Amino acid sequence: MANFLQLAVSEIPVSHQAPCMERRASFEVSSRTRVKQRPTRASYERDVVHAILDEGLVCAVGFVVDGEPFVLPMAYARWHERLILHGSSKSRLTNALATGAKVCASVTLLDGLVLARSTMHHSMNYRSVTIFGVAAELSDREEKLEALTRVVEHVLPRRTHTARAPNELELRATMVLALPIELASAKVRTGGPLDDDEDLDLACWAGSLPLLLVAGAPVPDPLHPPALPVPAELLHYDRRAVALR
Numbered sequence: 001m002a003n004f005l006q007l008a009v010s011e012i013p014v015s016h017q018a019p020c021m022e023r024r025a026s027f028e029v030s031s032r033t034r035v036k037q038r039p040t041r042a043s044y045e046r047d048v049v050h051a052i053l054d055e056g057l058v059c060a061v062g063f064v065v066d067g068e069p070f071v072l073p074m075a076y077a078r079w080h081e082r083l084i085l086h087g088s089s090k091s092r093l094t095n096a097l098a099t100g101a102k103v104c105a106s107v108t109l110l111d112g113l114v115l116a117r118s119t120m121h122h123s124m125n126y127r128s129v130t131i132f133g134v135a136a137e138l139s140d141r142e143e144k145l146e147a148l149t150r151v152v153e154h155v156l157p158r159r160t161h162t163a164r165a166p167n168e169l170e171l172r173a174t175m176v177l178a179l180p181i182e183l184a185s186a187k188v189r190t191g192g193p194l195d196d197d198e199d200l201d202l203a204c205w206a207g208s209l210p211l212l213l214v215a216g217a218p219v220p221d222p223l224h225p226p227a228l229p230v231p232a233e234l235l236h237y238d239r240r241a242v243a244l245r
Helices: 046-055 092-098 141-155 168-172 239-244
Strands: 058-065 068-075 077-079 082-088 102-115 123-134 174-180 183-189 207-210
Touching (some): 046 077, 046 102, 046 183, 046 239, 058 082, 058 092, 068 082, 068 092, 077 141, 082 092, 123 174, 141 174, 168 174
Antiparallel strands (some): 058 068, 058 102, 077 082, 082 174, 102 123, 102 207, 123 183
């Protein structure tokens, strides 16, 4: 089984290290990563970016092919300072990224609706991360397997303890890429509405509606019911708990 203990940078094999692995507490701010709209909501702290990535489930990956923009959602994982992406080895996305196309990856966690007294001041509470860069294909078999294992474990911890690992045909049909988490920033909104003074006396309820990602009851495979009981990690599935593991 893969070992998911966090390693110090000096303990990570050189082949697994992204460029500039001397980690700083904050990301360097560039013209691409600087948040211009509501800059007070920006964070360039590495821990903030990591926490959002670790809690999220879906990453939106943006890229351009022949002048046409595309944005595709996918499951992902953070492997130290790399964002692991994957897809069919014949897909437009993987082939574009493997040949050096610039990519923008974004993860957003929706925390609530913000209801103001003015429709123009309605908003949402959220935590988001945006990463820019160029991804590299992971061609080493063991590294590729480890990366795919981390994607599955990111979605559901301990799932790879019982589920079958990819076979050789599945490995060949899948391309795995690693995007360095270096050109990155976070943006976070919390709190209630920011109404104009002249609207405060309006007969309109104002406040916020918190939203949570809550798991329902597990549904066994109806065609081939499993003989085993529902795993404990499914009965108590919580993304924030997964992020803190």
